[in-house]
Amino acid sequence: MLPALTLFLLFFALPVGYAVHLSLRRVEVEGLGLGGGAREEVWAGLSNYADALGDPELTAGALRVLGYGLIVVPVMLGLALVFALMLDADRVRGRSFTRLAIFLPYAVPGVIAALLWGFLYLPDVSPFHYLLGELGLPRPDLLDGGPLYLALANIAIWGGTGFNMIVIYTALRAIPAEVHEAARLDGCSQLQTALRVKIPMVAPSLVLTFFFSVIATLQVFSEPTTLKPLTNSVSTVWSPLMKVYQDAFVRSDIHAAAATAVVIAVVTLVLSFGFLRAVGSRTGQEESR
Template structure:
């Protein structure tokens, strides 16, 4: 019997090179760099699509376009430094101040009604006596799944007297037909769209917080003779206060950034100006007036106001939670 060739690769009895173990220093270096490698894609996306546009908007807000002569020919229009001139013009612009006042009135209607309905539905679905809770959650949440532009179009045609079934019924009965697209009723019409679409999301947040509460607390309260209304008012609502603060925080931000409802309803009525809300003012200045520098300054001011208001609300919420916590 012939012996196996010792020099053949992979032959029986051939020796293999020992596995090279990494040094402790290399292993520690890899362990330290691994989290940064996982975070790197998110950091790049954040820098490209969030931080960079914000920085560019700030840079534009500090410049302006200077036209030489008739503005014809190459080099007739130049971008020059403006400093805080755009911000001064924006803060003294009556259109921006009026749009801020309109959004304030709009928010005074939307936020309390929407959060009140969300809390009511969440407490109702959390009750043990309610049947078909799964269907109720889906039915209340479903309007939130409808895109805002489509919802505004649907409600806009329901508001129009020529095609609205509500106006048809009022005419058939002989009752007066209110103009829901003009005057003071316009606030209620747009607030109705926001409430219809946002109540479901806030309800889900509050309802999830209610379902996470221990059932022993409610059983003890019932044994002590508390009614369902007393349990809801004295136990459930105080225990879900952080969720209420969170939904209030989201609702205020959405109110300050209202754009879809008035912009979609504007072609259907003459009662909505092009600067009805601050974001509509930004859109009008940038794409209708062609003044992207003033629009950038207004956008930066709106972002700062939103940030400061959010910071103040969170600070007040944390302070009240800390003072109310047991020591």
């Protein structure tokens, strides 16, 4: 256990503790802030947290991420479940190639995927816009206004569906063959078997993928950051993590950034713990019945 404990302390516990330490301090500037001793780091208590919780930019970013997540999570998990069920169906052809093709976008780094889709969204260079124009169809600008949420969600769905599909498909393949045989003997069709047998038996995998998807949604950063140079609709503080980056490396306020990061981590932990408790209590009630 010593190597794992050492890695945990060095690369998780120590950085988290240092972030908490920074969040409790601030820099006082005397005069113009020039010369030695003009800047001094002092104890700030919870003032950085109060500023973070009252920051309208952070609140607006959280609301934007909420709208983004309401699109990404259900669509991505729905597609992953459908693809996994289709691959697990009888008489399916090209299972290995299809599984690899669906999973392959997950292997593309997030920045590369955002750049790829970003240029496909740009009206001046997008082949889709050219084809729509040739066909006389309307050409929407997905990088402007409300469609921006769909553009960002599409990148996340394209990249994350394959991973979730593999998790669910692995759980489906672990279902004993006797269960499938019993469903056939009872006269269940493929659809009835999927709805009444397969989906209930892979519920733990669905919970796991939902859990990971929510965490990834709360931590969205690379997609809006990469698309920002391509459109004015993405601000520098579009998501909470972009706000942290802006405070730390643009405004040079590492203490405010640390406080905001701790707030985001606590909110993520509370939501995750609450969701797992709710799922665990519901599972316990069903088992007791």
